[in-house]
Amino acid sequence: MDEDTLRGNGLAFRLAENSRKLAAIFTPVEGKAPIDKAWLLQKIADEGYGELFLFEPLLTQLTTQYATATEPFTLEIG
Numbered sequence: 001m002d003e004d005t006l007r008g009n010g011l012a013f014r015l016a017e018n019s020r021k022l023a024a025i026f027t028p029v030e031g032k033a034p035i036d037k038a039w040l041l042q043k044i045a046d047e048g049y050g051e052l053f054l055f056e057p058l059l060t061q062l063t064t065q066y067a068t069a070t071e072p073f074t075l076e077i078g
Helices: 037-046 056-068
Strands: 011-015 022-026 073-076
Touching (some): 011 037, 022 056, 056 073
């Protein structure tokens, strides 16, 4: 598989209906490629959440945490 196919592996987004907050959920997987802020913004838009307010510092935190995480995590990003 190429890097584009592996980019974002283990990462999903979910909108909480009651709070209207967007969460990024990561489950560790083998064979993931790094993500960056531009990729992240495009992925969020592709999944239908592009109109939401996103917390810029948390997007940066998500890219860093994704790169180094060995345990599952959830991060509210918008």
